[in-house]
Amino acid sequence: MDADPLADDPGTDETTLNATQKVCAVLRALAAHAPAALRTLASEAELNKGTTFRILNSLAREGFVRRPVGSQLYDMGPEIAVLAQSLGERADLRAAARPFLLQLAAQSGDTAVLSIRSGAEAVSLDRQVGTFPIQSNYLHPGTRRPLGVGAGATAILAALPDDEAEVLIELLKGKLAPFPGLSIRAVREHVRLGRSRGYVMVLNQIVDRMGGIAVAIQPQGDVLGAISISALSERIQGRQQLMAEWLTDAARKTEQVMAQAIARAV
Numbered sequence: 001m002d003a004d005p006l007a008d009d010p011g012t013d014e015t016t017l018n019a020t021q022k023v024c025a026v027l028r029a030l031a032a033h034a035p036a037a038l039r040t041l042a043s044e045a046e047l048n049k050g051t052t053f054r055i056l057n058s059l060a061r062e063g064f065v066r067r068p069v070g071s072q073l074y075d076m077g078p079e080i081a082v083l084a085q086s087l088g089e090r091a092d093l094r095a096a097a098r099p100f101l102l103q104l105a106a107q108s109g110d111t112a113v114l115s116i117r118s119g120a121e122a123v124s125l126d127r128q129v130g131t132f133p134i135q136s137n138y139l140h141p142g143t144r145r146p147l148g149v150g151a152g153a154t155a156i157l158a159a160l161p162d163d164e165a166e167v168l169i170e171l172l173k174g175k176l177a178p179f180p181g182l183s184i185r186a187v188r189e190h191v192r193l194g195r196s197r198g199y200v201m202v203l204n205q206i207v208d209r210m211g212g213i214a215v216a217i218q219p220q221g222d223v224l225g226a227i228s229i230s231a232l233s234e235r236i237q238g239r240q241q242l243m244a245e246w247l248t249d250a251a252r253k254t255e256q257v258m259a260q261a262i263a264r265a266v
Contacts, residue, residue: 110231122153151212158194159216
């Protein structure tokens with residue numbers, strides 16, 4: 001329990017962040033962990049608890065955050081739902097991909113995941129679980145990964161122009177510590193193979209014996225996200241080409257739905 005949320009704590013170095021970036025960091029942390037305690041959100045946002053507490057209070061007054069009476073946990077507020085609905089009315093990637101995600105889970109028996117690009121990260125937006133007894137459980141909706149870490153995030157990276165992808169790969173150099181099985185050299189190779197194959201496959205580098213295979217979603221050339229299958233590495237290796245065909249079909253159909261939605265919104 002955070003008895004004194006404004007008590008001094010070391011937090012992390014905030015000097016490079018402006019006020020808007022701090023608010024965005026807190027909102028991203030809340031999206032990934034809600035409902036969550038102040039300590040969790042401060043740690044995830046890399047801010048001290050005092051700063052995080054003040055931001056949460058301001059967001060609560062505006063309706064973007066809520067904290068039920070008597071609770072120590074913060075959650076998304078009603079204004080977030082309004083923004084999401086506004087976006088959904090224009091072009092809802094999750095709704096567009098959902099039928100094909102369900103189909104992939106049924107076809108493969110494994111976990112089908114939809115990821116969306118958010119700056120230099122990929123955010124898991126939806127997942128559907130198949131019937132195979134061993135499933136991946138580490139990519140739940142809201143999970144964030146740097147572009148280049150995991151199949152879906154790397155498929156997005158590989159679909160970007162060379163200059164933009166190179167900047168993002170350089171940014172990865174300080175972010176791979178939590179993924180000791182992955183290296184910058186490996187990321188570059190995944191990108192190279194992904195561009196030549198049309199799909200990305202990453203095995204045994206994020207989680208031992210587990211892997212993913214993914215295809216980018218890019219309606220009208222705009223890289224929005226990726227659709228992937230996460231499974232035991234041996235299951236992917238045994239059906240690599242078939243899974244790639246399933247994913248490509250799902251991605252292209254999702255792009256068609258998105259393109260139609262975008263056209264209606266114009």
